[in-house]
Amino acid sequence: MKSLEELRVIREKMQGTVEYRSEHESLADALASEHGRYRAHVLVCGGTGCTSSGSQRIRERLDDEIKKNGLEEEVCVIKTGCFGLCALGPIMIVYPEGAFYSMVKEEDIPEIVEEHLAKGNVVKRLLYDETVKGDEVLPLQETNFYKKQHRVALRNCGVISPEDIEEYIGTHGYEALGKVLTEMEPKDVIQIILDSGLRGRGGAGFPTGMKWKFAAANEADQKYVCCNADEGDPGAFMDRSVLEGDPHVILEAMAIAGYAIGASQGYIYVRAEYPIAVERLNIAIAQAREYGMLGEDIFGTGFKFDIELRLGAGAFVCGEETALMTSIEGNRGEPRPRPPFPALKGLFQKPTILNNVETLANIPQIILNGAEWFAGMGTEKSKGTKVFALGGKVNNTGLVEIPMGTTLREIVEEIGGGIPNGKKFKAAQTGGPSGGCIPAEKFDTPIDYDNLIAIGSMMGSGGLIVMDEDTCMVDIAKFFLEFTVDESCGKCTPCRIGTRRMLEILDKITKGQGTMEDLDRLEELAAHLKSNSLCALGQTAPNPVLSTLRYFKDEYIAHIVDKKCPAGVCKDLLQYKIDADKCKGCTLCARICPNEAIAGKVKEPHAINPDKCVKCGACMEKCRFGAIYKE
């Protein structure tokens, strides 16, 4: 059980060590600073992305080579959380130089250890190429990917070991909790969060301070703080990275929330598809209990708070507030009607607040730095920063945290490094299955909650999928509806049946059997779903359809009237053809065709019979002359 004083001692002991892992004025300055036992810190990303690219083996090899070179007393290897630039994993950063090694292979390790760690010569050819300019090694902050980022929620990811509570304490961890418990009243805590302007980062953007205020006002013998770690939006991995890279920030924030509303028990509902996050959370909770940051009489103030993990079981709808609580209660994850709202009757019918992981990750810093600090970032109605998971057809896929108000163009072209293979940007999809597509003409929209709603999308949890000219927008709308049909809990008729009917219409359209009246039917169904569904899954399920209809109606019309798919995706509307100029008559395609649809004499151009062609694509795969194409 640590007291505030003991916490301060640990912080002072560890501060130098963790601050060593940042930009320094000069190498000499760095080495002269108070940096703990080791002169070189090697941080290796241990997030899901890099782990699956083999970062575990890299860490093991590092340990071996460091031992071989007799450097165990001088060099430490730390497994950290996500640095964000997942496209270039496995990633490894060596301090004090801040050398960013990317796409590291096991066979590179002996050279890095010998040349860099032993002799001090950074191995330039293995660095992230944007950090190398001639002979100079640039700091990470000057690369396009990191230049415009401002890591607040992600500040500890990639800096500390998530499995060491003392490193967390070294970065002012648990200091906010100490301040709250010893210097502030619950209503003051709520006021600071209100003044900061923090809005829920799970997608809806409800003011966090208001949510806490409502729950605090309700009297009950027990209240609950829940953390929504059921990040279900496909393409979103912001919360996963916080849970894997900085689990303690969630524990601290939940304890602060508990104090603010009068709760002594918290639940983190984490999806089972995140085994690394579950492991890190378990370790963090055990350590927090050991050090007295969770449990009875925290910091000797009489406040008690504890946290339990509950695992999801693969249901997207359980990311919905009331469905999540129903699931924790051991039921099918079906949402409940509101009112009564969870602030009055939530988990186990008691006043409950549910906050998203990213929302919580901002809390301790708001307490320490003040509401004005947070409100000083972002736009008028959307304060602070937002973490986005940049994915799809973009060069720099990964996690980025930017101030609200940054434009889509900046995110895709500058931070994202543009579209690969010289293709053209077509749309960016935000908000997952509840969101919409943003076309090129809206590229200069500053990103914030209200702007995105105005242009027909929504912020969502932060997934941002970039699409290029080869993506069919009708197919994308169908893809999202397939997801929603699958994940609909079935409780309310509008969603259970409405989504299915909308999907059937989209399916017809992609098969060339749609009519213009179908577009009217889609709009009508969409209106029903929006106004009559029990929860946000059904209410927002029509969004991908509505936003693609708004900006890409010409594609729908091409599918319906011309029976063509302009992007070349919808199989039923494509014909496989052979270019007679390129065909050498080698007969490979005719032999591989499963339906004998290709005819031709040896050494003469072949032709595909469209009536027999089943569009399997085998011929195109086999052709060595690029003579087969889709149209």
Next chain:
Amino acid sequence: MLSKKSTVSFRGTEEQEKALLAVIEELRDEKGALMPIMQKAQDIYGYLPIEVQTMISDHTGIPLEKIYGVATFYSQFNLSPKGRYQISVCLGTACYVKGSGDIYNKLMEKLGIVGGECTADGRFSLDACRCIGACGLAPVMTINDEVYGRLKVEDIDDILAKYE
């Protein structure tokens, strides 16, 4: 939702039953304990056939129909056995845009099964999953605990050959 009848008969051992009873004992007094009990039961048996659901019902007093309702609601609960190697192809947005649909089709073709099924020799079972959060490496698939990223259709043969 199609009902899936398992063609493999249930063969639970005494050891497994003991482990299950221990779990139920430990979690019995927790609020909302049914989900954690079922998750641990699936860890013990590999899947959750009606026989195991019945055991849980007998020892917790929770009606079997409620347990069955929960088991069929969540996609993680399997009512039929899985292969030794469980292949899961991510069909989340980022992976889909990068061609995971083709990977899934190639696997179905190569293994001769569709999603949700297991190969006759018990080696592989195939499922589509929704986003596992490794979107920076799209397209992604997992085989048991191993994650394979940046996949191309040509890689599939070699990857499958690694699993006896």
